[in-house]
Amino acid sequence: MDEQESGCVMELVDDEHNVYQCSRCRELWQFEADGPEENSWQFCPACGRGIRR
Known part of the structure; x- marks a missing residue:
């Protein structure tokens, strides 16, 4: 899985x-x-990853 697609958590x-x-x-x-x-917010403005809920 692409790191960009794996998302992040705030x-x-x-x-x-x-x-x-x-x-x-x-x-x-x-x-x-x-x-x-x-x-x-749907994406982190710094890294561009999608924010997982």
Whole structure:
């Protein structure tokens, strides 16, 4: 399976500041409200992998 196709998971790493981390590229993302799913993210903006739910 192609690494790009295998996807990633956005993991909540700091609940107080609403920070998520891509499980593959390890890039951090902070959301003002909710998380990646609620903000309609389908791909990690850094590595381009599809976000698995």
